[in-house]
Structure formats: structure tokens, C-alpha cells
Amino acid sequence: MVLRRLFAPFALAVLLASPAAAEPASPWVEDGASALRLIDAGEEAGGERLVGLAIRLDAGWKTYWRQPGDSGVPPQFDFSRSENVGEVTVVFPTPERMTDEAGVANVYHGEVLLPLQVRPKTAGAPVRLAVSVDYGVCDKVCVPARGEAALALETDGFFPGPAAAAVRRSLAKAPKRVALGAAADGLAIASLRRTDREVEVTAKAPGPDVALFAETGDGRFAPSPQPVAGAPAGEARFRMAFDGALPQSGLRLTLAVAGHAIEVSAPLDAIVRTP
Known part of the structure; x- marks a missing residue:
């Protein structure tokens, strides 16, 4: 009985410290007032993979929807360095509508999660998603930002933690x-x-x-x-x-x-x- 009591917390500690318990995500890549990373959110029906592209902004800064409005810069994505990726669909959450002296802009503040629906070229084979993103960020002034991230998508031992759940929530709330x-x-x-x-x-x-x-x-x-x-x-x-x-x-x-x-x-x- 004593051994069992001692072993239980030890086993939990080993599980939490093991690589499988860490959520699969690339490191944050910073550029001035913003940063981005990729988050593996697991496999979908038909072998499609779901990945989140997270863009984090400093307080007071904003970035833009795919159609920025009267001013601003839409994000541009390059997935050409990926391996075993046939097609990537970028899903945009609903933006905020913001009016200032430049007119109406469609923006995001804080942190935005863009779900990426990734279709492999060869089903069942390893997938490495790589992306280069050029986007604009604005506070009092607007500056260009760029980030590059890459992530090998998990096939075994996938651990669906809070970040992966947030990607799935963002996809569920995207416009139907x-x-x-x-x-x-x-x-x-x-x-x-x-x-x-x-x-x-x-x-x-x-x-x-x-x-x-x-x-x-x-x-x-x-x-x-x-x-x-x-x-x-x-x-x-x-x-x-x-x-x-x-x-x-x-x-x-x-x-x-x-x-x-x-x-x-x-x-x-x-x-x-x-x-």
C-alpha cells in the first residue's frame, strides 16, 4: 500500500514531463510588436490535418483580415517549403470593424488563431508544414511584419491539449x-x-x-x-x-x-x- 501511494505521484510526474505530454507547436517567432507560431490540432476526417496559425499582438496593436478595409495590409502566406502538403486552406475568424480617421478597417487585436486545413499529397505519410507570413501591424504607425514557422505534424502519441482545443474552437466559430x-x-x-x-x-x-x-x-x-x-x-x-x-x-x-x-x-x- 505504501509503495502504491509513493508510485502514483511519481508516475504522474513522469507523464507530465514526458515529450508526449507537451503540445506539438513551433516556437514563437517574434517580429517587433507581434509573434507567430504553428499549433498541431490533430487529424480530421479523410486524413486532412488541422493546424492553427497563432498571431500574438502587443497591447494596442492590430493586424488585418483577408480584406483589410479602407486601409491596411492583408496577410500573405507561402507554404512552398512544406513537405507532403498538397493544399492548405486558411480559415479566417470574423474580424472586428474599426473606424478611425483613415476610414473603416477590418482587424484583429490581442491574439488571433487562423485554422489551417491541410490536405497531404500522400495520405498516411509524414507531413511537415512550413509557412512564411507577411502581414501588417499597426498602432500609431503601421509597419510590415514577417514570420517563418515550421512543424512536423504528429502521427503517434498526439496530445490534444488546450492550444489544440483553442484551434478547434476557432474553426467551429468561423463563418458558416x-x-x-x-x-x-x-x-x-x-x-x-x-x-x-x-x-x-x-x-x-x-x-x-x-x-x-x-x-x-x-x-x-x-x-x-x-x-x-x-x-x-x-x-x-x-x-x-x-x-x-x-x-x-x-x-x-x-x-x-x-x-x-x-x-x-x-x-x-x-x-x-x-x-
């Missing part, structure tokens, strides 16, 4: 892709109407503080949607003014409220023309 008019979590882009240089978006959204983010259909800049007053309860309206003709690629819209978000692609012919 739905069709125009379809609803998810009580959200829907109900209709889009246009004149030659303006689009009005009608959305179904419960509660206040509804945010709408816009891109062209090919991910390029689109004017920031401006709320329109007077919408009935359960509905929100936004207006977008274009300098020229509407993009032939249509629009991609992200609608968010209270921790839920949807993403809708609307080709140009789905936007109803009005006189």
Missing part, C-alpha cells in the same frame, strides 16, 4: 458558408438590390450590433457596408457605394452578430437591379 437566402444560426442574407453604382443588402439577424463585411467575389477590395436606419425588428440593412461599375465577380459577404457568422457568395446576376 451558406447560399444566398439560406439561414444558419438565425442569420441570412435575404436579398441584394443594385443600381449602377450602389448595392443595398437586406439581412435577417436577431439582436443589435450586426456587422457586415464585404469583398468582391475574387477576394479583392469592396466598399465597407454602411448601416441603413429604419430596418424593422429582426432585420438589418446596409448600403455599399461603388466608385465605378459593380465587379463582374459579384460579392462575398460575411454577416456577424453575437459570436455567430455566415459567409455568402452572390454572383452579379443574383443582385437584383432596380431603377
